[in-house]
Amino acid sequence: KAGVTQTPRYLIKTRGQQVTLSCSPISGHRSVSWYQQTPGQGLQFLFEYFSETQRNKGNFPGRFSGRQFSNSRSEMNVSTLELGDSALYLCASSLRFRGQSPYEQYFGPGTRLTVT
Amino acid sequence: GIQVEQSPPDLILQEGANSTLRCNFSDSVNNLQWFHQNPWGQLINLFYIPSGTKQNGRLSATTVATERYSLLYISSSQTTDSGVYFCALGFKTIFGAGTRLFVKA
Numbered sequence: 460k461a462g463v464t465q466t467p468r469y470l471i472k473t474r475g476q477q478v479t480l481s482c483s484p485i486s487g488h489r490s491v492s493w494y495q496q497t498p499g500q501g502l503q504f505l506f507e508y509f510s511e512t513q514r515n516k517g518n519f520p521g522r523f524s525g526r527q528f529s530n531s532r533s534e535m536n537v538s539t540l541e542l543g544d545s546a547l548y549l550c551a552s553s554l555r556f557r558g559q560s561p562y563e564q565y566f567g568p569g570t571r572l573t574v575t
Numbered sequence: 576g577i578q579v580e581q582s583p584p585d586l587i588l589q590e591g592a593n594s595t596l597r598c599n600f601s602d603s604v605n606n607l608q609w610f611h612q613n614p615w616g617q618l619i620n621l622f623y624i625p626s627g628t629k630q631n632g633r634l635s636a637t638t639v640a641t642e643r644y645s646l647l648y649i650s651s652s653q654t655t656d657s658g659v660y661f662c663a664l665g666f667k668t669i670f671g672a673g674t675r676l677f678v679k680a
Contacts, residue, residue, distance in 0.1 A: 501670055501672055501673070502661065502663075502670040503670075504668050515666075515667065517667060547616055549618060551618075557606075557666055557667070557668070558666065560606060560625070561606065561623055561625070562606045563606075563623040564608065564663075565620055566610070566617070566619075566620070568615070568617050569616045569617070569618075571616070
């Protein structure tokens with residue numbers, strides 16, 4: 460079974476621009492979660508989508524948004540990029556949504572975003 | 576919210592040595608996972624272990640939920656074990672700061 464895939468793998472953007480990242484979950488998985496990893500803050504949960512609905516959200520500003528399509532693929536958008544948005548963005552897929560057990564996540568390889 | 580502490584923060588081993596990584600958490604949880612992040616950034620799922628003991632080859636893990644800790648054992652370490660080990664748990668998947676492991680040949 461193919462793993463979680465993310466595109467693009469690397470991205471360089473300029474401050475003020477917007478960016479869209481894509482994640483395809485493992486076949487049959489309906490939950491997709493997004494995370495941001497930075498050296499200073501570590502790994503932080505952004506949001507989770509399940510069956511095209513955002514079910515949970517972390518403590519990030521409204522510039523960070525996402526959506527999920529009927530085939531469970533998900534996109535994450537960051538508008539008005541800031542230098543501090545430079546990070547590794549990881550998505551994870553799961554068979555169940557968080558709150559159901561067992562809730563086991565599988566991660567993609569990540570998208571490394573650099574904002575200049 | 577849940578607090579997650581991992582120890583030690585850094586660990587250097589000679590190839591073939593054994594090690595124990597610890598994850599302490601502040602509240603009861605019904606999910607806990609251990610991950611290995613390789614030097615390329617990929618997070619690899621090691622164990623889903625909210626309680627009990629599991630083994631997979633040279634790796635094993637134990638979670639004692641009532642005492643709020645989990646242990647990851649690495650035996651006969653290899654250079655490919657290098658990277659950062661994270662435990663993650665809770666409703667919003669709180670990650671610990673990780674244990675950075677370097678295995679010397």
